[in-house]
Amino acid sequence: MKWLSLITIIIPVLLLPACSTSLPRLEFTPGASVETLSAAVSVSITSAEHGMSGSGFLVYRRPDRLHLIILSPFGTTLLEAFALGEQITLLYPSRSTAYVGRIDELPLTSGMHGWRFMRWVMDAEPAASNSISGTVERSGIQDMRESVTYENGLVARKKSQFGDQAFYSRYALLNGVPFASEVVLLTAGEQRIRLVLDEPEVNTPLEQAVFTPQLEGITILPLSDLRGL
């Protein structure tokens, strides 16, 4: 039994260095971060009540502008989500309907609840150096307490004070900026959102129109009216 106890102690210790080096050691520019992003995206949303998967585009401008486009298998637009600060607009072209409100008003049962964390997920600046590994506790955006785990200076995982977790992987270097091509969000509400980004363009100019919903002829409803995806 002593051997068993010893093994149970040794194995985690042996595994620890392996875990801490799972992200690559990239020679990124200190202080460089994603200011703007434009990328093709594959997204899947899984929860107890809802499921959705699809492809599209993701456009982001730091700190709080985001435009997500989800396409149907035929290439038509299923959903456009625009986030600006605390405001969010969910535009469904096939229904000629948009749902507008504050992000924290997203109904828990809508299947879109996880999107309230997207700003938090996108806030994943690298550490000052690629020699930094470990976990720090800090006050993140909107003064939310969070723990951030770095591996080789790259954000590997974030955990909010409420138990929401984001995992970052498949890093690459773009113009000196480290960029995670895969992000998985597990909310405390047991919703799972997986984003896989492809052909990213980082820190290129983006026109304001990209972040502005076109609502002419669109019926606008409050977020509380949103049912399902």
Place this chain on the structure above:
Amino acid sequence: MMRIFRISSTLCAILLITCSTALARPVPPLEGLEALRKVLAGITDFSADMTQEKKLSVMKRTLKMSGTVRFRKPDQFYMALNPPHATRMVLNDAVIEQANDRQEGHTRVVLPPEQGLKQWFSKLSVPVTSLPADFDISADLTNSLYTLKIAPRGTGQIREVGISFLADGTIKRMVIVERNGDKATMTFKNPRRNSGLTDRDFQLTP
């Protein structure tokens, strides 16, 4: 979401109808639709490779995807997109299922029976004698390439669906223009007809 899939099912039906087109000369829209119906009668299944390009009106970027499509009478349709956008969609009459390559985000939508594939094809079991009231239809012929344009009237999401095909019935391209100016182009290669597709070719899981 229901309406989204209704549109998908409509587009699916248009796609399937035109996949089997064989017109030998320029024709008025009504004759063209009737010819399509006749050709469809000789098809039991169809499959092709596909590339898809999506151009967004507000961005100077194009999303490119590739995959395969399959159809089998009377009511099965399958579409699979390759990585990195791997997604599968299966339509069995009025039941649509969709998931990605990891079987995440599984979506299942049941349409009303009147919107199922079976219903679409039963409508085509009788000759087309009048043009659909809610569509503007036009056709042109360039060399041996026909282009048929179908524009739903009203202010819905779809402004126009264009289908290009050769006189021998080979579907070449399908273009969907949305009201906001976005354009999706599907180009087909290696079309295969009546190759003996089975239920196994229409499963969500690989």
